[in-house]
Each structure stands twice: as C-alpha cells, then as structure tokens.
Amino acid sequence: MLEIQRIRTDKEGIIEGLKKRHFDAAPIVENILELDQEWRTKKTELESIAAEMNQISKQIGLLFREGKQEEANAAKAKTGELKSAEAALKVTVDGIDTKIQDLMYQLPNVPNDLVKAGKSEEDNEIVETHGAPPAFNFVAKPHWELTTQYNLIDFELGVKITGAGFPVYRGKGAKLQRALINFFLAEADDAGYEEVIPPHMVNEASAIATGQLPDKEGQMYHDSRDDLYLIPTAEVPITNMYRNVILPDENFSVKLTGYTPCFRREAGSYGSDVRGLNRLHQFDKVEIVRLEHPDNTEQALNEMVDHVKNLLEKLGLQYRILRLCGGDCGFTSAMTYDFEVYSAAQDKWLEVSSVSRFDTFQANRLKLRFKNADKKTQLCHTLNGSALALPRIMAALLENFQTEDGIEIPEVLHAYTGFEKIS
C-alpha cells in the first residue's frame, strides 16, 4: 500500500510512475485526495467535539465531588446534543476512511526509475545472458518423459492421492529434490541468511499484510473451518515475523531464508504451460527475505541478484536475467528481476527465480518500521526472492543434463545426493 503522505505530496509522480504499468491512477488518486481533504476536515471537527465532551465530563466529575448536584445535572443535559453530533460525525469519518482504504488497496506499487514502461512479458528487458544453450546430438526429451523413464516423479499417483498438480517424487527424484533444497539453504547460510522454518498456514492478518488479501483470495487454499490459508510462498510467514515491529535503531539488516512447500490454486490456468513440473499446486521453494534501511535497498537487491546468479552458475545452468517492465511487475513490486533457464527439450525459457524490491509498499501494510537517527519512526524497505523454486530447476536439470543413457548430476550436488548420475 502506498503511503497517504506520498499521495498528498507526490500526486503527479505517482500518476506518471503508474503509467509504466499501463495503469491509469489519476481517477483513483484524485478521488483519494478529495476524500482525504474531506476526511481531515471532518476529523478535526469530530476531535473538537470530543475535546468539548471531555471538558464537560471533567467538570461534571468535579461538580459531583463538590456536591453540586444541580449544576452537574445541568451540565449533563448539555451533552445530549454534542453526543449525537459526535456519533453522526463518527459514522461519516469512518465511512470516508473505509472508502479511502478501499481505493488505496487498488493502487499498485510505483515502479522504480529503472523499470521501463510496458504491457506484458513481451516488453521485459533482457539485462544479462549467461552461458550457451545445451547442444544435443540426439533428440532431447522433455522432463515429463524423463521423470517417468527413470521413475523420479509420478504425476498420476499424485492425482490419485490428491489431484492434478500434486506430484509424488520418489527414489532418486525425491533425493534430488531434497539435495537441491539443502544446497540452496547451505548457500543462503553462507551468504549470511538466518534459516527459519515458518508455519505453512497463516491467518488472515498475515495474508493481508503481505498483499495476498483482499484481492488475490482465490489464489490461496483456504481452510474455512479455522480460517487459515496455506501459504503460497514462504515470503508470507517470514515477512510477517516482522509485522507490527519497530526496530530500535537504523543499524539493521535482517536477512532470512526458509524452505517451505508452496500452495497455489492457480485457478484458470490450463494448456501446455502446465505440463509436468511447469506449474503445480504444491511445490517447494527456498526463499530469501531482507529488511533494509531505505539507503541500502539498491545494494541489497544487487546482492540478492548475485546470490541467485551464483546458484545457477554453480549448478552449471545457462540463464538470462530479465528486468520486468511495468506491466509485468507484481502488484506490490517496485522492481523485479526474473531469472530464466533455457530448456532445449521444451524450446522455452523457464522462470526459476524472481527477485523483487518492494520499498515501503509492504512495510506500510505490515507496519514494519525503525527508529531513524532523529528518533522518528520510519518505514523499512522489504525485498525477497526465490533462491530457488524447485520444480523448474528440477525440470531444467533433467532436460539440460540428460545424456542418452542417463542424467548427469551437477558436481556441486554430489555431496547432497549421494549419487552422480541417474540411469
């Protein structure tokens, strides 16, 4: 959520910035400012009535103590009118407040200066490409054939147990999955991230704070009996560790990592994109989350990008980095870098990581603040990224490292898998 102060002081900047998302913010912003003006007027009015009521109440108390019953009762009589005026005003003020809130929820984050305008993924900028695409002197198989051939993942069995999009990993498939998770966590640990194992279900307040609610309700699995949501990403519980927190000074840099399964309903996605591991209802991911002083955000983002690059290079995967255009950035993001690995067998780029800065957008909803040098509370910046999401990495490893008689496991994983080849 954008800060109301920012809307008051930088209306044009916000409208201009959001044009890069092809989002016409002008009507909403104007509406907010109008309501805000009205709200402030009414609120001031309300408060002066409250002040008057407080005064009278105090006097009544004094009068009673002095035994001046009649005067006290006279004063009481005066309050009736004020009281109803106060009640009416309160309804008005609360009503305006709700309207503003609803409008505020509709405004996405303002893209960073580096972000280019654009509508869809067509407009994303490729900022870096590393490595050469794998070349095969035989017909490379897509991963869904390899997982069956080597008995690594059983999609049908998952359908039987649960439904489509809930695969069963088995044998070396399960071991490879676990090896990747351990490798990613070890790398994050080396980079100074504290490992956490958060709850896999969150309450409504948490889902609102990181922006999954109220809008994207349909994307999460919901347990209505206890009113809990299965997490769509570890970002939700981990970031919410710091909901309603004021860090005591400005010398902080919180770096957290966590492995969790992620659950996404992904209602309405069909077709070839969902084949095999490409899109699942349950998948594993190691996430990195950072809370930073606004002055450090740029550097933190660069460090996170470097971290993900490092992971892909150690795995020996060819990849490219995209800076998403305004239209393709997530609602809460100020800037996002996507990492894609090329799959020769599928002849397409697979998104394996997404690293974003949110600036104060999340912190504002979270009420995550710190005490700055002037002892004032100020909103923190938050960032997060996948490091990495498992399914497409698994797909890319299987597809790109296949040989005619098996799949070569990257050396860096040998210590974690306990085997060097799947055959």
Added chain:
RNA sequence: GGAGAGGUGGCGGAGUGGCUGAACGCGCACGCUUGGAAAGCGUGUUUAUGGAAACAUAACGGGGGUUCGAAUCCCCCUCUCUCCGCCA
C-alpha cells in the same frame, strides 16, 4: 474437546467508574556528582492521526454496548496459562 484462571507501557506489576496515558519497581537515555567507576540525585523514556508549532484526539488483547464520563460495568470474539481428555 471439557473445566478453571488470566491478557495493563521495553519488562515486572498496581489500578473495580472521573483528578489514570496509566502508581511503584526494573531497564534504558541524558545530566549532576566522582580522579574514574559504582552508588546516589535529577530529568526524560508508547504509538497513531491532524497540525509549522502549541496542542488536540485515539489506544490498557480485538469488537460492540451501558454512561455526561470506562483500563475499571455488560455482551461477543480471540489468545495465553493450569488441570483433564486425546495424540505424532
């Protein structure tokens, strides 16, 4: 799931209708004191909103109600603790 007891400031802990945004203690910050330190003394020490500021308003788990006035009374919800039950 059943029964009971509770949720007050960074912490401990008072407070059953008004002078309580909150005693007292601890902690913390600054100052005095000191050769230096400790002790002692003094001052300060929540957050949000509006305001240039003075200041005003709101908040004692959350929501609603009673009242001129609620941390204090009533209702609902929620969380924690203890005992019982169940259980990896």
